[in-house]
Amino acid sequence: MAKAAAASKAAAPAALPAPTIDWEQVRALSNATAVSGDEGAVRRLVLGWLRAPGAAARDVTVDALGSVLAVLPATGRRPAARVLIAAHMDEVGLMIVDHDSDGSLRFETVGGLSERVLLGKPVLVGPQRLPGIIGAAPRHLLGADRLTQVVKANAMRIDLGATNAEAARRLAPVGERAAFATEFAMLAGAVRGKALDDRLGCAILLALLRGGPYPVELRAAFTVQEEVGLRGARVASYRVAPDAAFALDSTPAADLPDSRGRENTHYNTRLGAGPALYVADGRTISDRRLVTHLTRTAQAAGLPYQIRQPGGGSTDAAAMQQAAAGVPVLAVSVPGRYAHSPAMLARTADVEHTLRLMHAALAGWTPKVLKP
Numbered sequence: 001m002a003k004a005a006a007a008s009k010a011a012a013p014a015a016l017p018a019p020t021i022d023w024e025q026v027r028a029l030s031n032a033t034a035v036s037g038d039e040g041a042v043r044r045l046v047l048g049w050l051r052a053p054g055a056a057a058r059d060v061t062v063d064a065l066g067s068v069l070a071v072l073p074a075t076g077r078r079p080a081a082r083v084l085i086a087a088h089m090d091e092v093g094l095m096i097v098d099h100d101s102d103g104s105l106r107f108e109t110v111g112g113l114s115e116r117v118l119l120g121k122p123v124l125v126g127p128q129r130l131p132g133i134i135g136a137a138p139r140h141l142l143g144a145d146r147l148t149q150v151v152k153a154n155a156m157r158i159d160l161g162a163t164n165a166e167a168a169r170r171l172a173p174v175g176e177r178a179a180f181a182t183e184f185a186m187l188a189g190a191v192r193g194k195a196l197d198d199r200l201g202c203a204i205l206l207a208l209l210r211g212g213p214y215p216v217e218l219r220a221a222f223t224v225q226e227e228v229g230l231r232g233a234r235v236a237s238y239r240v241a242p243d244a245a246f247a248l249d250s251t252p253a254a255d256l257p258d259s260r261g262r263e264n265t266h267y268n269t270r271l272g273a274g275p276a277l278y279v280a281d282g283r284t285i286s287d288r289r290l291v292t293h294l295t296r297t298a299q300a301a302g303l304p305y306q307i308r309q310p311g312g313g314s315t316d317a318a319a320m321q322q323a324a325a326g327v328p329v330l331a332v333s334v335p336g337r338y339a340h341s342p343a344m345l346a347r348t349a350d351v352e353h354t355l356r357l358m359h360a361a362l363a364g365w366t367p368k369v370l371k372p
């Protein structure tokens, strides 16, 4: 025992051990409901973990829009780079907009949600998580011509079982949100959940806070309203004024079992190939220095990564890049199938590899990373 202790004392400082994902945390995050603008349930979970006894984060605050901000001070005494990492708490969903005389609820979609995925899905409505169903006439009642039609969202209703408009209004007033009722599940080497976009990013960010400190001042932002225009990240980045920023998110994998699902060639990522690094997307060109730092870090650590093909989409990186006097940014995403639907599927190895890459990138940060 004493011998071993003496040996370890003499040895060079060991590399910071990489933290691991807490999958029970992911389960709680995924099952919680936080449709854009109504992120309270996820915010309460995040605050509870960040403020728990022994937690490493400092200065845990909620900003004016509802994003959660936290600080992990840098190692050492010299001024360190300030690195902001953002993961969004909100998810796509539905908002109640009116009540019909038969007691059904009219709704609009919140965030990029295709009506193709809505029909017949169980939902949870409001803070009481009232069980409902997005109603659809059964095939028995449809003529041959309507059987193959896509039903428009404004022709669908949420049914809570209420029998008149007043009862429906009491249960779910205008502005109440509804989310898919999908339970999180661990599958064989994969996870399935309704809001893995972007609760996986939230869980990775929580693990990065557990796994420090780093030679950078880590600023964490669990942001609101990403799905409706990157709004929380914009003001969070302005407040933090970081030297560099990363968005941790998920990106639609294009390796669907049904290959006919891949008509949009802007998407090239696949499950099992590791974190997807963006060189550009619909609204951002990534900072080349940050791309280089991450690819070199991955190669040195023997971690897999994939380059997401430039094209559509955007992440909180777009908003952070243009905050205040400008911020070098890079988005790093976990590839996931069936994004923005009742259930996304992601590989656990991709999530762990994304965490390990970000951890190694922070642990190996030097002033050279941002040298012009």
Ligand SMILES: [Zn+2]
Pocket (backbone or CB within 6 Å): 088, 197, 198, 226, 249, 250
């Ligand atoms: Zn997302």
